[in-house]
Amino acid sequence: MHSVSAENTFGGVAREYIQHKMIGEQRAEVTVAKARWLLEQLSPLERLPIAEIRAVEVLAALRRIEAKGKHETARRCRSFSSRVFRYAVATCRAENDPSAVLRGALITPRVTHHPALTDPKAVGELLRAIDDYPGSMITRIAMQIIPHVMCRPGELRLAEWCEFDFDAAIWTIPQGRMKMPRPHAVPLSKQVLGYLDELHALTGPGGFVFPAFHTFKRPMSENTINQAFRRMGYTSEEMTAHGWRTTASTLLNESGKWNPDAIERSLAHADSNAVRGTYNRGRYWAERVEMHQWWSDYLDQLRKGADILRPEFGRGSGPGHARDVAAIKR
Incomplete structure (x- = not known):
């Protein structure tokens, strides 16, 4: 010994x-x-x-x-x-x-879920409330972007301008900020590019995309978005910044339009099989690009207060195999 x-x-x-x-x-x-x-x-x-x-x-x-x-x-x-x-x-x-x-000697922790809105009408109401947020413009834009990109709040608030390729419409989150051992690519919809263009005039061209209130040398506080929700009247039991991931997962899966693996890739859920994870990441990229634009268009429909019809599921699982999750009554 x-x-x-x-x-x-x-x-x-x-x-x-x-x-x-x-x-x-x-x-x-x-x-x-x-x-x-x-x-x-x-x-x-x-x-x-x-x-x-x-x-x-x-x-x-x-x-x-x-x-x-x-x-x-x-x-x-x-x-x-x-x-x-x-x-x-x-x-x-x-x-x-x-x-x-x-094993078995410790108290089993209660399973807690991040509060989230999954009713389309309620989602639309929240999106309209975000547009009218009277506080910091940087906070407001952060709240406008996060529903579209499906990322974890920490991944967004630590974002730097150098991570964005506007010509290719891709945000690459570096490996060090991900829960999985590789970078994560996020397709950027036209709506997200518009929000970023508005923000670039405030915080660009380098450094943090969402800096702290009093210094551009530090990122936005991890509590900023949730505190904004509280100011807007949403309790911690109703909605959190992380809850947007649940919202996206629920409504995208309910739509029946997208392969569940493509949704999982966009949520950056790590695959236990590294080879399969790398394969699927490439395999579903084109579908993810289409899905992110569809999701942003759908959020716009909800924000505008369109009458939402529940999806009628088709037999397939990919794009074009099911009817749209929402329809606007003219």
Whole structure:
């Protein structure tokens, strides 16, 4: 057995695991940052020799997290600690994974869903309210763009002008900001290009697309859009910035016009099979371009207050195999 040193403590092995395995395998920066944060939550274990840690000590550290009401964090910490212990076993610094016997010992966290609007009429009302938002113009444009691009709020607020190819109508989100280990390309509809053109005069040509209120050196706060919703009278139980992804997923799938895999690609849901994920990303690009323009046109219909008819589904799953999800009564 190795002598007890910093390299043989839980913290030392965990940092080595993050450096050699996660960074070495080019995991997304956000994933690496979360791993480091999880290690901080497990501070009671950091200085203990990893070969001598018992299940009861791991459980005590996890119970400390649970006592703060952070049940999901405790679950993630157990999973992270298990990966560290298995790495220690593989590198001959421990003989077993004491966290493995703790499966089922923690409080099961409640599954929470991001509040979202899925009724077309309610979506239209919100889009009109956004157009009339009396606050910052930058915030208003951010709220106007996010329903169209289907991205996570953090991916939007950290956007930089250099990521946009206006000639090709593509926004490329770099790998470090994605939950999957590769960049993500977003087709830009005519409507989104119009909003960006309006914004470019305010915050372009370089730096953050959506800067903070008092300095262009930092991005917009992560709470800005949700706070704007609260000012508009929408509670946190009714709508959040992240909820637009649920809105898009629900209404696009209900339309019956688009392949579900194309919708998943636009939502940047990682495919567990890396080869299949790369293949599908290319395979559905043309359909995604068409889908994003259709989605923006549909949002415009809702915003204008058109009478919305529920879709009549066809037998196919791709473009042209089902009737439009909305029709405007003339």
